[in-house]
Amino acid sequence: xxxxxxxxxxxxxxxxxxxxxxxxxxxxxxxxxxxxxxxxxxxxxxxxxxxxxxxxxxxxxxxxxxxxxxxxxxxxxxxxxxxxxxxxxxxxxxxxxxxxxxxxxxxxxxxxxxxxxxxxxxxxxxxxxxxxxxxxxxxxxxxxxxxxxxxxxxxxxxxxxxxxxxxxxxxxxxxxxxxxxxxxxxxxxxxxxxxxxxxxxxxxxxxxxxxxxxxxxxxxxxxxxxxxxxxxxxxxxxxxxxxxxxxxxxxxxxxxxxxxxxxxxxxxxxxxxxxxxxxxxxxxxxxxxxxxxxxxxxxxxxxxxxxxxxxxxxxxxxxxxxxxxxxxxxxxxxxxxxxxxxxxxxxxxxxxxxxxxxxxxxxxxxxxxxxxxxxxxxxxxxxxxxxxxxxxxxxxxxxxxxxxxxxxxxxxxxxxxxxxxxxxxxxxxxxxxxxxxxxxxxxxxxxxxxxxxxxxxxxxxxxxxxxxxxxxxxxxx
Numbered sequence: 391x392x393x394x395x396x397x398x399x400x401x402x403x404x405x406x407x408x409x410x411x412x413x414x415x416x417x418x419x420x421x422x423x424x425x426x427x428x429x430x431x432x433x434x435x436x437x438x439x440x441x442x443x444x445x446x447x448x449x450x451x452x453x454x455x456x457x458x459x460x461x462x463x464x465x466x467x468x469x470x471x472x473x474x475x476x477x478x479x480x481x482x483x484x485x486x487x488x489x490x491x492x493x494x495x496x497x498x499x500x501x502x503x504x505x506x507x508x509x510x511x512x513x514x515x516x517x518x519x520x521x522x523x524x525x526x527x528x529x530x531x532x533x534x535x536x537x538x539x540x541x542x543x544x545x546x547x548x549x550x551x552x553x554x555x556x557x558x559x560x561x562x563x564x565x566x567x568x569x570x571x572x573x574x575x576x577x578x579x580x581x582x583x584x585x586x587x588x589x590x591x592x593x594x595x596x597x598x599x600x601x602x603x604x605x606x607x608x609x610x611x612x613x614x615x616x617x618x619x620x621x622x623x624x625x626x627x628x629x630x631x632x633x634x635x636x637x638x639x640x641x642x643x644x645x646x647x648x649x650x651x652x653x654x655x656x657x658x659x660x661x662x663x664x665x666x667x668x669x670x671x672x673x674x675x676x677x678x679x680x681x682x683x684x685x686x687x688x689x690x691x692x693x694x695x696x697x698x699x700x701x702x703x704x705x706x707x708x709x710x711x712x713x714x715x716x717x718x719x720x721x722x723x724x725x726x727x728x729x730x731x732x733x734x735x736x737x738x739x740x741x742x743x744x745x746x747x748x749x750x751x752x753x754x755x756x757x758x759x760x761x762x763x764x765x766x767x768x769x770x771x772x773x774x775x776x777x778x779x780x781x782x783x784x785x786x787x788x789x790x791x792x793x794x795x796x797x798x799x800x801x802x803x804x805x806x807x808x809x810x811x812x813x814x815x816x817x818x819x820x821x822x823x824x825x826x827x828x829x830x831x832x833x834x835x836x837x838x839x840x841x842x843x844x845x846x847x848x849x850x851x852x853x854x855x856x857x858x859x860x861x862x863x864x865x866x867x
Contacts (some may be wrong), residue, residue, distance in 0.1 A: 392423075392424040392425070393411070393424070393425050393426075393427055394414070394424055394425065394426045394427065394567050394568075394571050394591060395427055395591075396427070396429055396433055396437070396588075396589055396590050396591060397574040397577075397578070397587070397588060397589040398433070398436050398437045398440055398588050398589075398590070399436070399437075399440035399584055399585050399588070400578070400584035400585065402574075402578075404427055405427050405428065405429050405430065405432075405433055406429075406430065406432040406433050406436060407430055407432055408427075409427070409428050409429075409430060410428045411425045411426065411427060411428065412425065412426040412428055412564055413425055414426060414481060414564075414565075414567060414568065415714065415715075416480055416481070416483070417482065417483040417710075417711040417712065417713050417714060417749060417750045418483045418701060418702050418703075418710060418711050418749045418750075418751075419748065419749060420715075420748055420749060420750070423480055423481075423568075424567070424568060426564055426567055426591045426592075427591065428564075428591060428592045428593065428596070428597075429590040429591055429592040429596075429597050430592070430596060430597070430600075431596070431597075431600040433590045433592070433597070434559070434590055434597055434600040434601055434604060435600075435604070437559045437588035437589075437590050438530060438559055438588075438601075438604050438606045438607060439606070440584070440585035440588055441530045441557040441558060441559055441585055441586070441588055442530050442557070442606050443585050444557045444583055444584060444585030444586050445527075445529060445530055445556070445557045447583060448555060448557055448582075448583055448586050449526070449527045449555040449556075451555065453508065453513065453555075456552065456553055456554075456555060457505055457508055457509075457553060459552070459580055459581065459582055460501060460504065460505060460549060460552055460553050461501075461505060462580040462581070463501060463549075463552075463576055463577060463580040463582075464498050464501040464502060464505070466576045466579050466580055467497050467498050467501065467573075467576050468498050470572070470576065471494060471498075473572055474494040474497065474541060474569060474572055474573075475489045475490045475493075475494045476489075477568040477569045477571075477572050478493045478494055478540060478541065478566070478568075478569050479702050479703060479710075480568060481537075481540070481565070481566045481567065481568040481569060482537060482538070482540070482565070482566050482668075482710075482713045483666070483702045483710035483711040483712070483713065483749070483750070484665065484666075484702060484710055485700070485702045485704075485706070485707075485708060485709065485710045486702060486703055486704065486705060487705060487706065487707065488664070488665065488710075489702075492665075493539065493540075493541060493542070493665075494541055496539065496541050496542035496545055496546070497541045497542075497544070497545045497573070498545075499545075499831045500542070500545035500546045500549050500831055500847065500851075501545055501549045502831070503830075503831035503832050503847065503848050504549040504550045504553050504848070504851065504852055505549075505553065506832070506848075507550075507832070507848050507849040507851075507852045508553050508852060510849065511525070511849060511852060511853070512525075513525050516865060517860065519865070520862055520863050520864060520865045520866070521860045521861060521862045521863075521864060521865070522860075522861045522864035522865065523858060523859070523860050523861075524858075524859050524861065525554075525853070525856040525857070525858060525859075526555070526856065526857050526859055527554045527555035527556045527855060527856060527857070528554070528556055528608050528609045528632060528855050528856065528857055529556060529557075529608030529609065530556065530557050530558070530559070530606060530607055530608050530609075531547075531551050531556045531557070531558045531559070531607070531608065531609045531610070531611060531855065532558075532559050532561070532601035532602060532604070532607045532609070532610045532611070533547040533548065533551065533558050533559070533560045533561070533611050534560075534561045534594070534598050534601065534602075534610065534611070534612045534613070534614065534622070535547065535560065535561070535562050535563060535570070535613055535614075536563050536566075536613050536614045537563035537565040537566035537713050538566075538665065538668040538669060538670070538713070538772070539665070539669065540562065540563065540566040540569045540570065541569050541573065543613045544560070544562065544569070544570060544573050545573075546835075546846045546847060546851060547560075547611050547613075547846070548560065548573075548577075548587070550846075550851045550852040550854065550855050551611075551855045552582070552586065552587070553852060553855075554852060554855035554856050556609075556855050557585060557586045557587070557588075558586070558587055558588065559588045559589070559590060559601060559607070560574075560587070560588065560589040560590070561589075561590055561591070561592060561594075561597050561598055561601060562589065562591070564591065564592065564593060565713050565714055566713070567591055570589065574587070574589050594614070594618055594621075598612075598618070598622065599621070599625055602621075602622045602625040602626045602631070603625045603626070603628065603629070604629075605629050607626075607629075607631060608631060608632065609631055609632040609633070609634070609855070610622055610626050610631055610632075610633050610634070611633075611634045611635075611844075611854070612633070612634070612635050612636075613635070613636045613637075613670075614637065615637065615638055615770075616637040616638045616795075616796075616840045616841075619635045619637045619842065622635070623635070633843070633844075634842075634843065634844030634845075634846075634854050635842035635843055635844060636670070636798075636835070636836055636837060636841070636842045636844075636846060637670075637796075637798075637837065637840060637841050637842040638670060638770045638796055638798070638840065638841060639670045639671055639672070639674075639770060639796045639797075639798030639799060639837065639841050640674060640675060640767070640768065640769070640770055640794045640796045641671055641672060641673050641674060641675065641796070641798060641799040641800055641801065641819065642673070642675045642676075642677050642787075642790065642791035642794075642800050642801070642817075643658045643661075643662075643673035643675065643676045643677065643800075643801035643802075643803070644677045644781075644787045644788075644791060644800070644801065644802045644803065644804075644813065645658065645676060645677065645678045645679065645682075645686060645803045646679050646784075646787075646802075646803060646804040646805070646806075646809070646810075647679040647681050647682045648804055648805035648806055649803040649804050649805055649825075650803075650805070651682055651685060651686060651689065652689055653826070654803035654825075654826075655676070655678075655686050655689040655690050655693065656689065656693045657803075657826050658673050658676050658690075658776075658801070658803070659676075659690050659693045659694055659697075659756070659776060660693065660697070661673050662674055662676075662774070662775075662776045663694070663697055663709060663754050663774040663776070666709050666710055666711065666712050666752065666773065666774050667712075667721075667752075667771065667772060667773040667774035667775060668712060668713065668717075668772050668773070670770075670798055670841075671798050671799035671821065673799070673801045674770075674771065674775065674776060674777060675760075675762075675767055675777050675779060675790075675791075676690070676776060676777070676778045676779070677779050677780075677781050677787050677790055677791060678778060678779070678780060678781070679780075679781060679782070679787075680780050680781065680782045683778075683780050686778065687736060687756075687758045687778055690736065690737075690756050690758075690776070690778065691736045691737055691756065694736070694737040694738070694754050694755075694756050694776075695737055697709060697754045697774075699711075699743050699746060699751045699752075699753075699754070709751075709754065709774060710751075711749045711750040711751045711752070712750050712751075712752055712772075712773055713750070714750060715750060717750065717772065717773070718750040718752065720771075720772070720773075721752055721771055721772070721773035721775065722740055722741075722752075724765065724766055724769060724771045724773075724775070725738075725739060725740050725755055725766075725771075725773075725775060726740055727765045727766065728757050728760075728764065728765065728766035728775075728777075731764045731765060731766070732759070732764075733757035733758070733759060733760045733764055733766060733777070734757065734758045734759045735755065735756075735757060736756040736757065736758045736778075737754065737755060737756045738753035738754050738755030738756065738774075738775075739753060739755055740753075741753060752773050752774055752775075753774075754774040755773075755774065755775045755776070756775075756776045756778065757775070757776070757777045757778065758778045759778075760777040760778060760779050761779065762779060762790050762793055762794075764777075767779065768794065770796070784809070784813060787813070788813060788816050788817065791817055792816075792817065792818045794839075795839055795840040796837070796839060796840055796841045797818045797819045797820060797837050797838030797839040797840070797841045798819060798820055798821070798836075798837040798838075798841035798842070799819050799820065799821045799822070799823065799837075800814070800817040800819040800821070800822045800823075801822070801823045801824075802814055802817075802822065802823075802824050802825070803824075803825055803826075804824075804825070807824070807825070810824045810825060811824070818838045818839065819837070819838055819841075820834070820835065820836045820837040820838055820841065820845070821833070821834075821835060821836075831847055831848060832847065832848035832849070833847060833848060834846070834847055834848065834849075834850035834851070835847045835851075836850075
């Protein structure tokens with residue numbers, strides 16, 4: 391049984407005060423695969439002191455020296471890639487193909503995009519008659535990451551923070567700590583100066599709260615639930631920290647009658663179910679034009695009926711379990727609420743799939759005849775559950791899509807690209823995807839409304855970790 395430790399001031403260390411040990415559960419087998427030595431405010435204080443001590447020297451390193459260290463981190467990640475795939479499959483039940491193709495791939499992808507952005511960014515530029523505008527690191531950053539795309543979020547925060555010249559304290563999710571522990575090994579092997587990177591395991595209410603309130607933290611970057619994000623922002627406000635947040639979502643996927651219906655509906659169903667539905671930007675509300683609604687439901691039923699769940703260690707395109715018993719229980723509660731409120735179960739429903747009594751497996755579920763006032767259309771379920779709604783006009787589709795407290799992503803499917811573009815401009819979301827388009831690592835990612843503030847990925851993610859300073863009189867008039 392492996393005991394996961396903190397990483398503080400260049401060493402893997404036990405907690406300052408012996409406390410609770412938390413089991414890391416493989417959600418496919420329900421077996422304990424490791425334990426975490428939970429940290430406390432005392433461990434946070436040690437980590438922040440190490441980061442604060444390291445900041446002046448690291449920030450003073452030439453940009454190219456920082457880029458070289460981050461590049462070395464990328465090379466180590468790529469060399470030890472298969473270890474990361476195994477870690478993610480074990481800790482969260484992501485099927486092997488998904489872990490290898492998408493989950494682990496986010497690490498090198500974000501690191502490379504950050505390096506490219508650093509080379510392209512104007513770190514100094516003249517402004518007006520005499521000012522030199524320079525970009526400098528924010529300072530000591532607390533990075534609080536979720537379990538659902540663990541390496542995506544680690545890399546999207548750590549790579550730009552370290553490239554910018556910041557020092558960091560990471561608090562990974564207690565539900566997916568194996569990938570974070572491995573990433574800490576990569577950072578250690580890369581040879582960053584002592585104290586530049588630190589990691590403290592623990593819970594949000596203890597370690598997360600201590601980080602967001604700590605007076606020597608200059609910035610908090612948080613990804614997680616809207617509820618927890620509100621708590622982080624309130625805690626950070628007392629010391630006027632910069633706060634960047636990527637929070638929940640309930641993304642609409644608008645399907646017009648002139649779309650390639652078979653392709654659009656299939657794509658939407660599979661995207662919603664990807665990662666067992668545990669993606670903040672999943673297209674969980676499919677809005678279908680009334681004239682083709684019944685056909686769309688039939689297509690969705692056919693597609694979803696062919697989706698299988700299975701052992702995440704085996705090859706294939708099946709779904710794995712959800713991450714924990716806590717998450718499974720929440721999904722079941724919301725599926726039952728959907729039934730009670732009158733949504734029609736087309737595929738799936740409550741309970742576990744046949745033959746999967748062990749493991750936190752969920753039946754892929756589609757609800758039809760959903761209205762936007764139903765609980766399943768308003769709350770983030772975070773499981774393989776799709777809601778299908780009707781609309782009659784583009785204006786009604788836009789109104790339904792925007793009628794949510796969230797604004798992380800939106801999707802539009804239409805044979806008329808001009809209309810798709812026009813609708814996209816009216817959707818209150820940080821990312822809009824037209825006709826199956828994906829997103830690359832250079833494109834900004836983040837939300838409107840209660841889906842958060844700030845942006846990650848590429849140049850926009852890098853500038854989140856930089857302050858802007860105007861040196862007036864720098865140039866002779």
